[in-house]
Amino acid sequence: MASEASGVLLRPHRLTGHELRLRRLALEDVPRAAVIEAESYPADEAASAERMAERCREAGEHFWGVFASPVPQGDVASASFPGAALVGFINGTRAEGDTLTDESMEEHMPEGRSLCIHSVVVAEKYRRCGVARAALQAYMKTQAQDTRLDRMLLIAKGKLLTLYLGAGFKLVGPSSVVHGQDPWFELGLDMCLARQLDFVQVDAFTAVPFRGNPAAVVFTQRGGDEAWMQRIAVEFNLAETAFLEHASASDDHFNLRWFTPVAEVDLCGHATLAAAKAVWATRQSYSQALRFQTKSGELLVSSSEDGWLHMDFPAEPAQPLATAEAGSSEEGAPAGAVRLPASTPADLASAFGIPEASVLFVGQNRMDLLVHVTVEAFDLLQRNDTAIAAFPVRGVIVTAEASNRVPADAGAVDFVSRFFGPRFGINEDPVTGSAHCALAPFWASRLGNNQLVAWQASDRGGLLRVTNNAATSRVLISGQATVVMQGQLDP
Template sequence: MRDIPFYQVDAFTNQPFRGNPAAVCVLPSFPEDDLMQQIAAENNLAETAFIVRRDGAEARYNLRWFTPTVEVEICGHATLASAHIVFTHLEPEAQHVTFETRSGSMPVTRHAGGKLCLNFPNFEPAPFPCPAGLGGAMGREPQAVLKSEKGDRDLLLVYQSAAEVRSLRPDLHALTDFAPFGFIATAPGEGEIDFVSRCFFPNHGIPEDPVTGSAHCVSAPYWARALGKPNLRARQVSQRGGDLWLKVTEDRVLISGYAIEVISGTMRLPG
């Protein structure tokens, strides 16, 4: 048996037991894919992140993300959680860390006050034909359906109000008929919140994701155009809830938020 450092971090919140929990495993090298998938299934969180420091590179790590059932191409909250662990435990003097991922380089910057900023790609969406039956599966017909033309697999479903998004009770089993899509339900916000969202990914082993950083690569460009402003405040209105500060540029979305560590210890692996 061998022990590895293990952490659980609540991302996009500064309060324990809110935001989105992610596991972070610090490894000398990546084990076999099957083992990482088993670890993610054991953790049974939306995402488990595996980070490996790159030789000779200051604050640069290889990063992979797994849900309980699949490896994913991009994940915001587990990247935020991984950066929190680097800044807190691995390289506390660093102000920047870069993660090399299947979706390219993902820089993260630490700002005063503890807020962390992810530098993610812009997946601006375009109108997309609403699949027949999707409104019924969601429990309410969306006003519009959009999808990024840059390969992102999530559909953006636009609703009239935050109250509508909060009240959604989708048939998660019915949503699996629309594989491989995930579903981002969004609407205008209230007060200081520019827009709200909820995210459902039953096709990827996640019924409802509490706070989804990567979904804002799609939703933030949509709302930046709709509202005519590049700087946005967003809230994911799941049961746990979380807050994000966004800046949309031509090709990137800067996604900022807080993170708080709630568990630290070791995980015992075979071999």
């Protein structure tokens, strides 16, 4: 079973100033655990120190403690985990059968396929900080690694049903077990379900479901398994699937990667917005500002009370194509870009079925082409996916001043755009946050305003607010997002 020595880092929780880890409880820590047990249960329900020591010896793989470091003021350092204090624990024994009885809760059956949970306990001064929930979720994951277990069973009082139901347990009904004076309810968890991987599907850049740009968010990178992530992205068959996992002990810090159905990409705005929304919607962090480590550096996402999310991205200004054409690609084109031929403006006009004279500007950054066209041409675009895919770039951004394609409920906007990426399996992207890393500096210079409102004029459409900061070469991209689906993947 993984992480027994160093323990599993618990997050999120609201116990500030301390790192919490769930790790196997050593026999030396049982006396402290017995004190916490006695303080948490009535005398006729609390297990004795002797009984707990017996469980630790016989079923130690199911007896895990919650340790806080550094040692909180007033607490006693752990006998087995230097620099930390035991502040809670979860213990269980194995049992036969698919329901709990007085007999099955008394004896540990090493080959039993049910795990009977006896205690989920947090010392009183650490309660109501999210510690129990985080510990229970981590405990479930550690125990789910044992494929010999079919189910996890426990009994709970009515006031704690919300905790267990929120963790995925199902209510079986009133329990026949007699334990103290109060009635108990039995709950169960299918361990096959506990082994599954959570995902969330989010519509980004909209507050209304089924608009904006959908992205799937999966809460693991499975150790950096690129082949697995690509297969999952193909299965979702969305423009982008985001894969994220914690990057450090801090619950606001994540590693983030993005995959289209065809390939991994270096930057994706709408899937970053979706990832942040998914983190908050599933309570994976209590912080209102998140940090994502990506192939494009660290990206920051914050939320405001009006429900908008704000992404701090690097600016990706498009250099005029004439500059990119001059000399070698290293000298003229943006870093990482491919130098394009002089016929590119005419080729673009042909690919979109518009007159060459309506193409006002063609620029290039390390990822995309940016094409400024007249309002009239923008409203008449007729794309040729094969022709567009021939350009050796991630995608083609076509933009114009506000046009007739802006719906009335979007309000006043400064510019419109569309994004086409058939080379990477995206014929047209509904809303493209990263494209605005080029659009924001482009339109800020032309309109003389660094704070702009944008509409991406796809069939689904999406509204964005962008702020260009030329001094820092950063762009703040703001949008709304809504969760439309949650589920599980088989590992």
